[in-house]
Amino acid sequence: MAARTKLLYQTNGNLRQHLTKILSLTPVSSLPPSDQSLIKEVTPNDHALITTSTIFYVQGGGQPTDTGVISTSTAKFEVSSVIDGAKRDLHSRLHTAGHILGLAINHLSREDKLPKLVESKASHYPGSAAVEFVGNIPGSALAAIQEKVDEFVASKRAVEIHFWPMERLRRECEGVDEGFALPEGEELGRVVEMVGLGSYPCGGTHVGDCGETGRIEVRKISRSKGVSRSLSKARPLICLLKSIVYNVSRKQNTYIYTEYFG
Numbered sequence: 001m002a003a004r005t006k007l008l009y010q011t012n013g014n015l016r017q018h019l020t021k022i023l024s025l026t027p028v029s030s031l032p033p034s035d036q037s038l039i040k041e042v043t044p045n046d047h048a049l050i051t052t053s054t055i056f057y058v059q060g061g062g063q064p065t066d067t068g069v070i071s072t073s074t075a076k077f078e079v080s081s082v083i084d085g086a087k088r089d090l091h092s093r094l095h096t097a098g099h100i101l102g103l104a105i106n107h108l109s110r111e112d113k114l115p116k117l118v119e120s121k122a123s124h125y126p127g128s129a130a131v132e133f134v135g136n137i138p139g140s141a142l143a144a145i146q147e148k149v150d151e152f153v154a155s156k157r158a159v160e161i162h163f164w165p166m167e168r169l170r171r172e173c174e175g176v177d178e179g180f181a182l183p184e185g186e187e188l189g190r191v192v193e194m195v196g197l198g199s200y201p202c203g204g205t206h207v208g209d210c211g212e213t214g215r216i217e218v219r220k221i222s223r224s225k226g227v228s229r230s231l232s233k234a235r236p237l238i239c240l241l242k243s244i245v246y247n248v249s250r251k252q253n254t255y256i257y258t259e260y261f262g
């Protein structure tokens with residue numbers, strides 16, 4: 001089996017251009033059906049390109065995929081990648097802001113200013129960024145959460161990337177439940193640490209310090225009884241909440257919607 005494409009953004013989120021090698025270029029229609037199913041509306045012009053390394057973020061963990069241009073410069077199949085830097089920067093700020101918000105809520109919970117909560121999911125998509133907790137956060141807590149978020153942003157604490165063994169990851173990271181597992185064959189998990197504030201296992205891209213997110217506005221806290229944990233997409237969240245309010249689960253989830261800077 002060919003080696004996995006090296007994901008350069010995992011160790012250097014600032015790369016905006018990169019030279020790599022093309023290993024293969026094939027029409028999407030010739031890929032196995034399971035791979036084709038990952039792509040929406042395949043046309044005859046769509047091709048799958050495999051490179052030895054990439055700076056393009058793959059969609060996942062609540063962060064949208066990067067978009068950009070790959071252009072060949074010589075007949076040696078060396079490739080120069082140019083990604084959409086402004087878009088990526090926004091995604092990195094949103095993504096980091098989601099972590100800061102999650103940490104602020106966890107800190108308040110530990111300080112007994114919020115009830116005991118279990119962190120569930122997050123989405124960092126522009127316009128629908130949200131973090132989700134299982135537990136009851138009263139609407140009146142919004143001001144306290146905003147204050148803690150402001151404090152963390154003002155702290156400008158460094159945001160660092162680590163690769164930790166599972167034991168340390170479980171001990172020190174937030175949001176790691178019993179079902180958490182590393183990808184098959186991997187012994188170290190990628191972690192993002194907001195130094196001094198807390199860490200999460202994460203494969204996404206982030207800004208260099210907590211101040212680079214700009215102001216994070218905590219916009220809304222919404223609650224619903226009986227929300228399934230399978231809710232992974234924030235975009236249709238409000239509709240889904242309304243439609244399954246009377247589900248059998250007794251859990252009460254709290255969703256916090258955030259809007260970031262201007």
Ligand SMILES: [Zn+2]
Nearest residue numbers: 095192202204
């Ligand atoms: Zn992250």
